[in-house]
Amino acid sequence: MPDNTKIKLPPSLVRVGQEVPVDVYARNGLLLVKKGHYVLTPEQKERILHAGQVTVDAQAALSEREERERRARLAEAERRAQERLREANPLLEMDQLTHRCRGLLNHFYAMREVEQSIRRTADQLIRLAETGPDGLIAACLLVPFNDYGSTHSLHSAAILAVLGRRMKLPPPELQTLLCAALTMNIGATQLHTELSRQDGPLNPEQRAEMQAHPLLASAVLRDLGIEDERWHLLVQQHHEEYGGGGYPYGLRKEEIDPGAHLVRLADVLTSLLVTHAHRPGHLPSIALGRLFRGEFAEFDPTFVALLIKELGIYPPGSFVKLANHEYAVVTHRPSDGKTNQPRVAALRSPSGEFYGEPHPRNTRLPEFSIVGPISLAQAGVRPSFLVPLWAP
Structure with a gap:
């Protein structure tokens, strides 16, 4: 009888x-050849194939293993493709950084190599500011988050990465500046998140904690083994104000480190852009205009002018209404320095219908000139729909 348990x-x-x-x-x-035997020559291979048989069970098990390995390779290839996509698109990469910073800034004592992680995050922001600054700015306005405290620090650092590139800061100074922005509220990250959801005034305990948090952050950093004294100085001074009304030291203008003043500027701007329980967020163009007029605090006018010139009146990721009544999103800053004529993509027709895909518009043409800013809610578009606009 034929052996049905074996096949060629x-x-x-x-x-x-x-x-x-x-x-x-x-x-x-x-048994002709045991599993694991090396086939050394073509002649040996031919002899084995001519006379060899394998059990059906062994063949099935091997096929199953090969299928598992094939699926694992496909999954790994997909993971690598997604990783490359995140690295190529600033919005997807910032989404990844948002999750990383949430864990890092809320659970720092449970993390390993905290200083290295912070410096790597700063370096990643610096790279994004070099390779995709428009997408990095847009990410601060469009990437969703649910932990204000950590995301606020990340956004402040991102804006500083873009501004530091404009100022041509030396790489070590820029990295330290971003590290300070990322950790300026460490130890009080949860408090900042709670306050963003609180529609009433600070209670005495919260006020005392807020007043102390620059020094607390510095103490936490020392406890984590960070010895960079300039990093500590920037964190300690990031709430000092030119008029002497800041905290924790009440320093005057000439006593405040310019780097700490830059961190403060980014801190205030990014806070203004976010809706809190006690106030709505400002549209970017409105926030920048009020900063320029000195309505929130006294800032170095040179720094404010540089910030507006770098971000533009209508930064990437903000929404505008065009002269032809289309709604559009700003995608890139103008290359000629004209802050009121950025590149945009129309999202909705004058009748209010959504386009199947965004349509580029030249805002230098009268019919496509920008009439004014609108909110994300008015634009009525999901941010995820816009991600490809900043793909390389």
């Missing part, structure tokens, strides 16, 4: 210079 050895299982993956039997049932 498939040629794909025998390769010169490789191990045989299964036991191979002769037609009389005797």
Whole structure:
């Protein structure tokens, strides 16, 4: 009777210079080649294939293993493709950084190599400011988040990365500046999140904690082994104000480090852009205009002018209404320095209908000139729909 438990050895299982993956039997049932045996020559391969058989169970098990390995390779290839996509698109990369900073700034004592993680995050922001500054700015306005405290620090650092590039700051100074922005509220991250959801005034305990948080943040950083004294100085002074009304030291203008003043500027701007329980967020153009007029605090006018010139009156990621009544999103800052004529993509027709895909518009043309800003809610578009606009 024929042996139905064995089949002819498939040629794909025998390769010169490789191990045989299964036991191979002769037609009389005797073991011919044991699993793991190396096939050394083409002649040896031919002899094994001519006489060899393999059990049905072994072949099935091997096929199952190969299928698992194939699926694992496909999954890994997909993971790598998604990773490359995140690295290529600033919005997707910032989404990843948002999750990283949430864990890092809320659970720092449970983390390993905190200083290295913070410096790597700063370096990542610096790279994004070099390779995709428009997308980085847009990400601060469009990428959703649910932890204000950590995301606020990340957005402040991102704006500083873009501004520091404009100022041509030396790399070590820029990295330290971003590290300070990322950690300016460490130890009080949860408090900042709670206050963003609180529609009433601070209670005495919250006020005392807020007044102390620059020094608390510095103490936490020392406890984590960070010894960079300039980093500590920037964190300690990031709430000092030119008029002497800041905290914790009440320093005057000439006593405040310019880097700490820059951190404060980014801190105030990014806070203004976010809706809190006690007030709505400002549209970017409105917030920048009020900063320029000194309505929130006294800032160095040179720094404010640089910030507006770098971000533009209508920063990437903000929404505008065009002269032809289309609604559009700003995608890129103007290359000629004209802050009121950025590149935009129309999202909705004058009748209010959504376009199937965004349509580029030249805002230098009268019919496509910008009439004024609108909110994300007015634009009525999901931020995820806009992600491809900043793909490389």
